[in-house]
Each structure stands twice: as structure tokens, then as C-alpha cells.
Amino acid sequence: MPSVERFGVSISPELLRAFDARIEQKGYASRSEAIRDVIRNYLVEEQWQDERATVVGTVTLVYDHHTRELDAALTELQHQHHDAIQCATHVHLDPHNCLEVIVVKGASKQVREIGDRLISVRGVKHGKIVCTTTGAGIK
Ligand code: NI
Numbered sequence: 001m002p003s004v005e006r007f008g009v010s011i012s013p014e015l016l017r018a019f020d021a022r023i024e025q026k027g028y029a030s031r032s033e034a035i036r037d038v039i040r041n042y043l044v045e046e047q048w049q050d051e052r053a054t055v056v057g058t059v060t061l062v063y064d065h066h067t068r069e070l071d072a073a074l075t076e077l078q079h080q081h082h083d084a085i086q087c088a089t090h091v092h093l094d095p096h097n098c099l100e101v102i103v104v105k106g107a108s109k110q111v112r113e114i115g116d117r118l119i120s121v122r123g124v125k126h127g128k129i130v131c132t133t134t135g136a137g138i139k
Helices: 013-026 032-049 072-079 108-119
Strands: 054-064 085-092 097-109 122-131
Touching: 032 108, 032 122, 054 072, 072 108, 072 122, 097 108, 097 122, 108 122
Parallel strands: none
Antiparallel strands: 054 097, 054 122, 085 097
């Protein structure tokens, strides 16, 4: 097991009870594991604030492939940013709807801009960017 450090935290009983109740619902085996995840998540979010930091994100899109020009617009955008687009997975959800998950890697500013542009293509019903990082500096 890697070395660990222990630290004490002063916290109101109400806040701790609310935290414990939530992490139990989520299935955490221990409070320590939940706190480690909260800290990692905070650090990842902070890394995304640095526009030059190298990050990776997934852009999830749901759209009706019958919408005119939509497929072509999404493909065109991905080709324009082929240096940052790592891969894309397409699922035909039903006779009309498609789900596309696109992995984008690059400077945080660029990844956000590409994600925003994909999501804002006319006809995209729902879109979301999930931001993570390559994990550099976060164990
Ligand atoms: Ni499809």
C-alpha cells in the first residue's frame, strides 16, 4: 500500500452526518475513500480552469439523424479538429435517435470550445461535456 498521511478536520456534526448519509447511498466503503474522491475531483476541476492545461473530455451527443445536414455538420467539425479528436463511438438508439460519444484531448480551452461547438450544432437534442485530465500530478 502506498504511504498515506492522516489529518484531522473540524466540521459541524450536521455537515458530517449529511456527508456520511450521501456517501453511504453512493456505496463508498469508507469516509476516507469518499474524501479522496472529493479532493481528486476538486483538483481535476482546478486543472480545467487553467486554459493551457492538457485535459481530456468526452462529449456526449443525442440527436435525430433525420435532421437535415446534422450528420455532415458533426463529421465536418470533427475533421476540422482531427488533431484533438481521439475517437468517436456511435450508437443507433432507435429508428430516429443516435448517441455519439467523442473523446477530445488538448488544451482545456480548445477541448471546451470543440465540445461547445458540437453541442450547439442545430438538431442536437442533448449534449454534455465531461471533463477529466490525464491525471498528471493527481494520484
Ligand atoms: Ni445512428
